[in-house]
Each structure stands twice: as C-alpha cells, then as structure tokens.
Amino acid sequence: MTKAGRFPWHIVVFVLPGFFIYTLFSAWPLLDTLILSFFDQNDTGARWFSGLDNYRLVLLDPDLSAGFWNALWNNFKFFLVHVLVQNPIGLMLAALLSLKDLRGARSYRTLIFMPTLLSVVIIGFIWQLILSPLWGVSETLLEAIGMANYFDAWLGKESSALLTLALISVWQFVGIPMMLIYASLLAIPEELLDAAYVDGASPLRIFWQIKLPLILPTLGLVTILTFIGNFNAFDLIYAVKGALAGPNFSTDILGSFFYRTFFGFQSSLGSPTLGSTVASLMFLVILAGVMVYFWLVQRRLHRYQL
Amino acid sequence: MKAQMTKTALALLAALGTQAVNAGQLTIESWRVDDKDLWEQEVIPAFNKANPGIEVSFSPTAPTEYNASLNTRLAGGTAGDLITCRPFDVSLELYNKGHLADIKDLESMSNFSDVAKGAWQTDDGSASYCMPMASVIHGYFYNTEIFEELGLDVPETEADFFAVMDKIKAESKYTPLALGTNDGWETHQIVYTGIGPNYWKGEEGRKALISGDAKMTDANFVAPLAQMAKLGDYLSRGYEAQTYGDSQNLFALGRAAIYPAGSWDIAHFNTNADFKLGAFKPPVPASGDQCYISDHTDIGLGINPKSENRADAEVFLSWLASKEFAELYTNKVTGFFSLSDHQISIDDPVAAEMIGWRQQCESTIRLNAQVLNRGRDDLETTFWNAGQGVINGTMTAEDAAAKVQSILDK
Amino acid sequence: MSTKTKKKVNTALVHTVLLFYTVIALFPIILILINAFKSRKGIFRDPLALPTEKTFSTVGFEKVFAKSDFVLFFGNSMIVTLVSLFFILLFGAMLAWALSEYKFKGRQLLTVFMAIGIMVPIRLGTVSILELMVSLDLVNTLTALILVYIAQGLPLAIFILSEYMAQIPDELKEAARCDDVSEYSIFFHIILPLTKPAIATVAVFTMIPIWNDLWFPLILAPGEETRTLTLGVQQFIGQYTTDWNSVLASLSLAVLPVLVLYLIFSRQLIRGLTSGAVK
Secondary structure, eight states: OOOTTSOOHHHHHHHHHHHHHHIIIIIHHHHHHHHHTTEEEOTTOOEEEOTTHHHHHHHHOTTTHHHHHHHHHHHHHHHHHIIIIIHHHHHHHHHHHTSTTOTTHHHHHHHHHHHHHSOHHHHHHHHHHHHOTTTOHHHHHHHHTTOGGGOOOGGGOTTTHHHHHHHHHHHHHTHHHHHHHHHHHHTSOHHHHHHHHHTTOOHHHHIIIIIHHHHHHHHHHHHHHHHHHHTTOOHHHHHHHTTTTSSTTTTOOHHHHHHHHHHEETTEEOOHHHHHHHHHHHHHHHHHHHHHHHHHHHHTOOOOOO | OHHHHHHHHHHHHHHTOOOOOOTTEEEEEESOGGGHHHIIIIIHHHHHHHSTTOEEEEEEOOHHHHHHHHHHHHHHTOOOSEEEEOSTHHHHHHHHTTOSOOOTTOGGGGGBOHHHHHTTBOTTSSOBOSEEEEEEEEEEEEEHHHHHHHTOOOOOBHHHHHHHHHHHHHHOSSEEEOOOOSSOHHIIIIIIHHHTHHHHTTHHHHHHHHHTSSOTTSHHHHHHHHHHHTGGGGSOTTGGGOOHHHHHHHHHTTOEEEEEEETTHHHHHHHHOOSOEEEEOOOBSSTTOOOEEEEEEEEEEEEOTTOTTHHHHHHHHHHHTSHHHHHHHHHHTTTOEEOBSOOOOOOOHHHHHHHHHHHHSEEEOOTTTTTTTTTOTTHHHHHHHHHHHHHHTSSOHHHHHHHHHHHHTO | OOHHHHHHHHHHHHHHHHHHHHHHHHHHHHHHHHHHTBOHHHHHHOTTSOOOTTTBOOHHHHHHHHHSOHHHHHHHHHHHHHHHHHHHHHHHHHHHHHHHHOOOTTHHHHHHHHHHHHHSOGGGGHHHHHHHHHHTTOTTSHHHHHHHHHHHHHHHHHHHHHHHHTTSOHHHHHHHHHTTOOHHHIIIIIIHHHTHHHHHHHHHHHHHHHHHOOHHHHHHOOSGGGOOHHHHHHHHHHHOTTOHHHHHHHHHHHHHHHHHHHHHHHHHHHHHHHSTTOO
16 A cells, blocks of 8 residues: 555555544543543542442442432433334334325425434423413413313422423424434335235335334444433423422433532532543443443344444 | 625634623523513612712523523633622532632621621631622511411411411311422422521531531431421422422412411512512421521622633622612512621511521521532432422422431431 | 224324333423523422413513623634634545555554544543643634544544545546546545535534534633633633523523534434444
8 A cells, every 4th residue: 555665654644633622632631531531639629539439439438429319310211201102103214204195395394303413401491481470381282282280380390390301302303213214114125015016915014014123233223322312311301490400300311410420519619520420430331231232232233234 | 606605604704703791791590580670770870870880680590400500601611700609519619710809808798797798708718709799587477468368377386387277278268378299499499498497507517417426317307307297288289299489489379378488588589479478487386485486697799710701700790799789688588688897777577577686596508508518419319309309299398308308327 | 904904093192102202301401491481480480381471571582692792602613613624524534545545655554543443432542632732822813622622533534534535436536537526636636525415414513513512622622712602601601600591591592503403404414323424
C-alpha cells in the first residue's frame, strides 16, 4: 500500500485529530470516572484511595442505598414501558406505512417523526402544560369523550407520575423504532412477498409469517438502543419534575440520581467521588444490557444480509 | 481543499475564544426569579445613579435549583461576583469551603442588628460572610372580593379557618385554598413552618428540638402536620400536579380565595391580580392564645472570593446597607423587609399589615434552618416529602413526623 | 363482502389508524403554537380555540425578546452544532478512512477502542470532563461544548462511514495511486465526494442530539453569554413559570426553527434515516 521503508505519515495524520479529541474528552474521562469511584475526598478537595467503600455506601448503606435501588427499579419500569408500548406502536406504524400502494405514506412518516426532533426539555414543558390541572386542556378533552371523571393529576401522584413521564417519552421517541423497522421492512426482497401473494396469503399472514421473522434483528437492535437511551435518560425528568424527581422520588431514575449525587440538592452537597460511583454503576448496567443483547443475538438471531 | 478546510476551522476556533471579563462588571446570583424585573428596572438603576460605571446584571436561577446549580458554578469557577445567601447552615457551608468572603470588617456592617447578622455568621461570631438583606413573614393572603361576596370574616383560630374554607367550598365555585404539592418546598417552607410556630411556641420549641429536649413526634410538632392532612379537601382538583407557579396563577386569576403566603408574593400579586389583596396571620389553636409568626431572616448578599471585581462588589454591598436601598427594596420588592436599622416607611398596606404582626406576635425562624440541617443532608428534603405526603394523603402525620425524627436521631 | 369492498374497508382502516396517530403526534405542538398567539385571558378561557381578533396577542413574544437574549442563544446553538458537526464529519471521515483502507499495527484495537464510545454514553464521564474543563480554563466557553460533542459524535460517525467506505471499489483508488496521486488527495478528492450520502446520514444522527442537549450546556456552559437555545428556554421558563404568555412564546420560538428546517429537509433526512446505514 505505501512505499516500502517510508513511515506512513498520512495514516498518522488521518488518525490523530479524531483520536486525540476522542481520547481526551471521552475515553479518558470515562476511565477517570471509573478510577475516581474508588476514591474519597474531604471538604478541601484532598482525595485518597478508599477501595470499594463508595460502592458499599451506594449499594448497601441503609441510608444511601435506598435511593439507588429506587432509581434503578424505576429505571427498569421506565424501560419496560418503552419496550411494551413504544416498540409495538413503532412496529405497527412501520407495518402500516410499508403497505404497498399506501397513499400519503410520506406525509404520515414525516409528521409522525416530528416530535422526535424536538428537545426533550421542550417536550417536557409542553406536556406539563397540557396535563396541568390549572389549564384544563386534558380535562376538557376527556370531557368531550365523556371520560372527565378519569382526569387526574397524573404527573403529581406517586402512583402515576413515572408512568406518565414514560408515556411522554414514548410519544416523543416512537419515530425512531418506526423508522428503523420501516427501513428494514422496505429492504425485504420483493420476490419473497410476491410469491406469498400469488399463493393467496392474506396481508396479515404475510406480516406475521414472513415479514416479522425477517425483521427480528432490527427489533433486537431497537430494544438495545432503547435500553441504552433509557438508562441514560435525564432531561425529561429534570425538565418536568426537577432534580428532586418527586413526588417522594417516585420519578427518580439513574440519570437524576446521578445528578443529585454529583451536584447535591438544596441543603445536601454533592460529591464527585460518589457521583463517579453512581456513573460507574450505570456503566455496568448498560454494559450488562449490551452483553445480554449480544449473547442473545449470537445465540438466537442470525443477522441476514440485505 | 484541505488548506481551505483548515483555514475555516482555524477561523471558527478563533471566533470562539473565551470572552474577557470587563472591569466594572458585576453579576448577582440569586433565586429570586420573580424579582428580575424589579432589580433591572428599579434597584440597579438606583445604584448606578450613585455609582455610575459599575455594570450590574441580575442573573437568577429557579429556587428549587438554586443551591445545586450555584454549588456547581462555584466549584467550576463560573459563579457570579455577588452571591445571594440562603440563611444559616447552607451559606455557612459555602463559607467553610471558601466560596464566600469574610466581610466582617466592612464598615457598613454596623448598620445591622446582631440578630440580623446572626443568620450569616460563624457560630463564634468571628466571621460574617453575607450582608443581611431582608426577612420574609409567613401567613395567608386572601381575596378580599371573594370574602366580601360570601360575607366571610378573617379567621382567628384553626376552627374558624376550616369553617371559612367549608363555607367557600359549599357556597361558591371558588377553590378555598390555592396550594399545590408538585414542587414540595412550599408545603414545608410556607405551610408547615408557617402555621407550626403557634403549636410549638416559636423559639421555645425550635430550641428544644435543637437541644434534643423535644422530638418531632411530640404532639406540638405533629399537630400542624395533622392540620395539613385536612387541607387536601380544600385544594383544587389535581393539586398533586399543581406547581408553585400554578398556585400563584390560580390565586391571581381570582379562582381561589386563600393563598398560603410568603410575604415576597405581595409584589407578584400587586402586579398580576386585579382584586384587593388582604392578609391574615396563621390561625392559633384556640381563641386568645399567644400568636407566633415565622419571620425568617431569608436573604443576604455575599461576595464570591474569586470575583475579579472585589472592590466594585464591596461598593455594591456598602450601598446595600444604605437607607436608600432599605427604602427602595422594602417598597419596591414588596414583601421583603429590610433588616437594616434605618427607619423607613412602608407604603404597601399588606406589607404594612404583615410587618405589624411583629408587634402582636412572637417571631421565630423556620424550624430546621439553624443547626439542625448540619450534617444531615437529607433533612430538608425529608421535610418536603413529609409535607407533600401528608397533604396528598399518602402519609399520616404521625408517620411523617417519625420519618423526620429518624433523620434527627442520626 | 366482496374482496374489493373488503380491500376498501381495510385501506380506510389503515388511514384511520395513521391519521389518528398523526393527530396525537401533532396536537401538543399545534396547541402550543396557537396559544402562543393569544392573550392571557384567551389562553385560560379556551385553550383549544384558535386566536380570534379579540384574543390575538403577541405580548408573549415581545416579553421574551425584551427579557431574554434569544437571538444570542440561537446563535450559540448554531455555532456549537455546526462547528461540532463540521469536525465530527471531517475527523470522523479521516479516521474511518484510515481504519477501512490501511493495514497498520493496532488497527483492530483502535476500531474496538472507538466503538466503545457508541455503547457508553459520554455523560457518565461528566465528573471528569468538568474537572478537565476547569483545569483547561474552558468552562463557560462554547469551545468546551464543541470538544465534548466532537468526542461524543465521532464513534458513530466512524462506524457508519467506515462501513460505507469499505464498499467503495478498489479500482478507483488504485488508478489514482498509479498516477502517483498523494494519499491526501485520494481521500479529499475521490473518497470524500463519494461518501456524501453516508455523510448526510451521519450529519442527521449527530446534529439532533447536539442541538437538543441540555446536560452539557447546563454543566459546562451555563453562563448567560454561552447559553444554548435549549438551556436558555429551560432557564427562561424556570424564571417565568407564572407568565404563560412568555412561556408559550419561548416554547414556540424553540420549536419553530427546528420545524421549519425539518419540513425543508425532511425528505433528505428521512432518506438518511432509512438508508442502509443502520440495517
């Protein structure tokens, strides 16, 4: 490839700028965070090695650990809502959009994807206004279909706040699974479907028996992307419920817990070292998810070449 | 092509260079978002009249985020020159970490009483780190027009208070009480510590709790929580998701009759409500009882030791101690009562009424502001969650008190 | 029922479902936009009504522009997004090319190293990033944000671009090499133009999260001068929670530019999303 004996400077030039920025501002901070999670510090900023003390505090300490486990559990619920609501809706929309000869498919696709582009912060505020009992928009709407009695302060109740936030997030991000699944549906070879049509199979049967098995890898990808996104979420909770993730921490997820641990809240002061510990634990959770995904993909799903 | 790209890149990077800090520029950190206009249109111009050449900008953060984001900015070296101080332990910790300068020797500090200065001093009084600005008083506001319409009298006792709310609820479309539990803090800082002093006898109870002679589970600390447990019936539908801002709107729009108040809201309602505002003291348990009010030394101003305009910051603080500021602040930022010793007149009738309570009742500060929060990171948050839970009906008054006591026992 | 009517019914059903969901997707945005142009009384009295002559008001927008530096915030967001995007694409393409074209020691390792960034969110390194920026004296500068966003965007860019570049036929490069064209020229004059479709995809994937990010602006550059639009709106609403005119106007101002850009570029954007890049 390169002239023998000459040092391939061009490779260095191509690699270095990106490598340098990525290493300094992403890889190193991540590694440093992992290291920092094994340290403790006092008010003056002096730090010393403390082994697994921080992990013991976050995971086992009777006072502190409750917050972490609560956030982790809430985060799982948050993820579960996405898997059970967002991905099926995305699948359904994609299946409908990919129907042959559907008029206006492009307009539907464009419009439904719109919320995904907006900032989570903006979305959070918009929904907070819509659900606001003071403004009464959702109450009026429910009234119109005779369900006014079902209106409630969903965002304010311990029992429903997390679910409501998860559904807001689903509303915003349903476009992503929709697009990814849509793309893989379009990529299914025509001949395969034509053959089925000729055999007289109904569209529904074609979907279940031919299309769905073929797009399983995409569904797996969508699920793991959702997992990473959910366990890294923060903006929506912060915009709607603030860093305290109320009521009574019922909407606290790992992202908001990390923020509070790191920066503190009200009279409590933050700790960079404990914050690092929480971040490292989040890293482990995400890593575990990714490993499960790869394990399942390797075992069950054979990625098909398009 | 590549040379061109590099050039563009360099030009872009150069354009992004850090902005220099101009001399004579001061930034004030504060949680008083509602006062932004007043500072920009009244206070700062008045300061500039006396001290031209110093540019002051008022840059507030929402109250619920103030402490955390201020901490971040202080640690990151991006905080403003002047820092609005919460009273007692929160600011003491900032001072101990070197984020507030000692201003004990500023000459203008002599304009304040020891009580006022006490909120921003080290325990031994050897250092003062914030200049006292104002205190706030808690009670209830009411919509005088609704009270007239329904023929209601201002309640004196707890029983009167609930009778009035029952009547509003039964006989009108108005919401009796404009209060929400979404944000949480007002259930503690306005409601619990506002109505509670009548039960724990102000300073007496507060000091007993600090010394450990009293416990949160004692009857006189549980009673106000029990009173709060009854409030849920009188709030508007969906109050669990009602923010502090929603409550302000609800009352200002004339849809609610009573509003649990911090005096700082007088200014807000003077501009946003089109009815005549009234105020009454937190009701006492029984007729003829001595009354107590939460008269909280709430707000001070300190200097960020890393400020590059220390001299200008001191000029600003000295002006803060002047009679001119005291008069301006008390009358323009209505509902904050200047803590300096100057004799000033108060124009606003509601503000005058509230400051008049100081003569009739014993004053105290918020229950856990001093000493108790120290080393107990989660006490304030637990109080908020307790207030929230009790009003929402997800926690009993006894359980809430026990939860708080368990933190105090640590 | 004949098959023909059955088919008609089915098509109608499909449209009903899609239309219903489109309404759900758009309703909140439209609601904000129409109420932003109403007076305070109009907003509260009948939120679902369009602005009429009586309720029409732009007082919210006037207040927002008077009280807050939206133009500055918008400019900051533009600078941060565009500069980050430029470097992500440039450095990303360079790295992707090196990884897909040249055989050198440690190539595998480098590929894995860069791929970590796709799976691990950079947010988890915030503690160290903040300390690093403090020590570099970059806190409260747009540069800090740009550097972080470049680091954040590179892994995915490299992943997508190198897969694409691997498919470029060898003959093209070999012909050039025979003519003794330099490796730099090959990259900039032959490869880069051929990679345009993939670059568009990467641009879409990296641009949206940068423009919308709240976390890093909140932590690294919260100062008034360096506030991005997303943070500016968040803080503005925090300050004026009770002033619904201003709140709705600021939300509209945050939404509108994105919507306009989206409607102009939606075709390219969606083609990017649905193209082979993510199989």
